Structure formats: C-alpha cells, structure tokens
Amino acid sequence: MTDxxxxxxxxxxxxxxxxxxxxxxxxxxxxxxxxxxxxxxxCTRCHFKLMDPKPDTLTRTVALSITASILMVTMLCFxxxxxxxxxxxxxxxxxxxxxxxSHGWYNILAVMVAAFVLALPIVRMIALIYxxxxxxQGRPPPPAxxxxxxxxxxxxxxxxxxxxxxxxxxxxxxxxxxxxxxxxTAFWLFCGLxxxxxxxxxxxxxxxxxxxxxxxxx
Amino acid sequence: MTRAIDMGWIGCHTCGTxxxxxQTHCRTCSATLHSRLPNSLQQTWAWLITGALFLIxxxxxxxxxxxxxxxxxxxxxxxxIAIFFQTGDYFVAIVILIASLLIPFSKIFVIxxxxxxxxxxxxxxxxxxLLLYEFVEFIGRWSMIDVFVVALLAGLVKLGAVISILxxxxxxxxxxxxxxxxxxxxxxxxxxxWDAPAKDTVE
Ligand SMILES: [Zn+2]
Ligand SMILES: [Zn+2]
Numbered sequence: 001m002t003d004x005x006x007x008x009x010x011x012x013x014x015x016x017x018x019x020x021x022x023x024x025x026x027x028x029x030x031x032x033x034x035x036x037x038x039x040x041x042x043c044t045r046c047h048f049k050l051m052d053p054k055p056d057t058l059t060r061t062v063a064l065s066i067t068a069s070i071l072m073v074t075m076l077c078f079x080x081x082x083x084x085x086x087x088x089x090x091x092x093x094x095x096x097x098x099x100x101x102s103h104g105w106y107n108i109l110a111v112m113v114a115a116f117v118l119a120l121p122i123v124r125m126i127a128l129i130y131x132x133x134x135x136x137q138g139r140p141p142p143p144a145x146x147x148x149x150x151x152x153x154x155x156x157x158x159x160x161x162x163x164x165x166x167x168x169x170x171x172x173x174x175x176x177x178x179x180x181x182x183x184x185t186a187f188w189l190f191c192g193l194x195x196x197x198x199x200x201x202x203x204x205x206x207x208x209x210x211x212x213x214x215x216x217x218x
Numbered sequence: 219m220t221r222a223i224d225m226g227w228i229g230c231h232t233c234g235t236x237x238x239x240x241q242t243h244c245r246t247c248s249a250t251l252h253s254r255l256p257n258s259l260q261q262t263w264a265w266l267i268t269g270a271l272f273l274i275x276x277x278x279x280x281x282x283x284x285x286x287x288x289x290x291x292x293x294x295x296x297x298x299i300a301i302f303f304q305t306g307d308y309f310v311a312i313v314i315l316i317a318s319l320l321i322p323f324s325k326i327f328v329i330x331x332x333x334x335x336x337x338x339x340x341x342x343x344x345x346x347x348l349l350l351y352e353f354v355e356f357i358g359r360w361s362m363i364d365v366f367v368v369a370l371l372a373g374l375v376k377l378g379a380v381i382s383i384l385x386x387x388x389x390x391x392x393x394x395x396x397x398x399x400x401x402x403x404x405x406x407x408x409x410x411x412w413d414a415p416a417k418d419t420v421e
Contacts, residue, residue, distance in 0.1 A: 005220045020236045022222035022229020026412035029220050045219055046348055046412055083374060097373030108390050109369045146248035160362055167366030173310045174371065210233050214246040
C-alpha cells in the first residue's frame, strides 16, 4: 500500500463514501463500479462475491416468496407420508409428525424440526416480501426495512428445507424393511417448495436492496 | 492492497459500506459496526469447545432405539453406518457417513485450524484460507440430516404398534453439537483470517 493509494481512496471517500466498498470478508477497499446484471464482481484479494446483480430481483423474489409461502401452508394440510404395515394403512401430515414427537425431552427434537423446517423459512419469506414488495412498487422502504432485511439474511443458514428433504429420503430407505411407505401429496408439494425456495434465494440481490434502503451519509 | 482499517474507517461486516471510524451502526443495513468483531476468538473457541464436547456423547450414546416387540436394540451413529453397509444400502450408508461423521469432525478440526492460524498469525496461502472458510460457512448445516431422519422415524413408526422407534439421547447431543458449531462458525470474524500477510503475496 502506498500513500498514493491512500490519497486516492481518501479523495473518493470525501466525495462520496458509497463509491467505495470494503470487502465484508477481508476488509480490502475497492471502488464500487457498476456491475451488469448476471455478472459477478469479486474481491481481488479473497474472491468473496462483492456484487452479483440479478435481473428483475425485486419482482422475482417477491413472486417466488409468495409462491413458497402458499406451498408451505398448503403442504401442512395434506398427508406427508403414508404407511402400510401388517394390513393397516395410516397417513401423517408434517404437523402430526411434529406433535407426535412433542413429549418429554423429545420436545427438543420437535422444536428443532418445527423451527428449522417450517417456522424460520416462512419467517424469512414474509420478511423478504415485507421489504421488497414496496420497493418493487416504487414506494419508499417500509418502516424498519434495514433491520428486517438484515434479520432475513441472518436467518438464511438456519432455514433448512432442502436438508429436510434429503433426511426424508434417507428415513424412507431406512424404513423399507419395516413397513411400506408411500409419498403423500404434501411430500410432492414439499419437493416443489424446496425448488422454489432455492430459486428464491438465488433471486435475492442483496446489493440492489441495500442500495434502495441505504440512508445518506450523516 | 489497502484495507478500511488502514484508513481509519470501518467496513460493514454484512454489506461492505465504508464508514468513518466513529459510526456505530451501518447506514445501509443497520448492522452494528466493528472494525473487527470484539472477542471473536474467545467466543468462537467457547462455542467450538462446547460443540466438540457434545459430539462425544453424540457418538457414544444410541442415536435411535428400536423397541422391537419389547426387545431394545439401540445403535450409535457408527453402528448405524456399519449396518447399512452390511445390508447393502450403500446410498444411505454414504450419506450418513458424510453428514454425520465426516462433516462434524472435519468442521471442528477446520474451525480449530482457522482459529490457530489467527492466533499465531500463520501465513497460509490465500487459496487455503478461502477454501477453509467456505467449507465452514456452507457445509456444516448439512449435518442436520441425521437429526431429521431420527425425528421422522420416531414420528412415523408410532402408527404401527409392532415396532416403535424412539430417539436416543445421542440424537439430541448430536443436534446440539451441530447447532453449537454453526454458531461458532458465525462468530469467526473472517477479516482476522486475512489480517496476517499471505505467503503468496509480496508487499
Ligand atoms: Zn475480500
Ligand atoms: Zn452494512
């Protein structure tokens, strides 16, 4: 690093601090140059993705989040799996599976499934709709937009729909010797949900949202 | 290469917005600003050690117990994998082997290496740092597969009265271990990893 670099950055910062970006992963300063949709700007030092603008990010995220929430709620109303064993057939929904678990210390497991698979993903979808719908309409950001969008982003690693579906497949193979298991309507809805959630997460462009909810430097 | 800290500025850890050193909250995303996360090392060590401690009973105690006609056969994670290899269910055996044994142990190992590299200012090359950090960030949550499997089996088998599968204490310890190491990973300030000069850059 030279004094010349420092002076360049200082001049840029004095003119407009938003012309600079410090890599969130390694703190290296970069000039924020506009990036075309579909292209990725990476940190020159650590290759962290600084900006990856997506086409129509607001429209697509809102549409996919609404689709995903509808799928999630519908899914809860249908049987998830059917079981035939010794001539008896039964079916269970996701909620029944969770309630059957919830006694004694198994409650911890029930709470984990309910939170990671159902509650946190849907909270994240609602938070994204809340922030991005007004922006999509060209209106100013809703109250507490920054805090709610930050919360939605923090939730991301804890929303585990895609992990649950792999768990379901493994559980079915484990059960094969013990009973005949069939897929209920909710299982197929859940598979659709996993795809929609993946598309939704890929559609979110954090950079676009941040540039719309940013406050001017004080 | 100039860092925000070299200029006396603070770069937001979430969105990268650059602020004067006296700001407390990001004007873009509202996250609390720190030049470097305070006590990042101590906090990560604490969560990591807790996670590692829970991984011990998670592997010693039964993950599941099958009450087959009153006869109790529990099995641990490793025994479960062995059973599936013996019965020829290679898909399940490999998924469980990766998700329940390889990922949790290697994740604790990798976080440990990252922390030591920060503490002793090891000069790792940039490629290794990136690889280790991405591994920790994105892979760890897949360990939850086995927790969901146990929850489903226990929730399902109650339908028939012939057998009942109950979650073992091992499953709870395992789930807590995964959660604690996920928190540990989130407490790492990756900027600290990059503060030590790299082996492959000449400055
Ligand atoms: Zn970087
Ligand atoms: Zn920020």
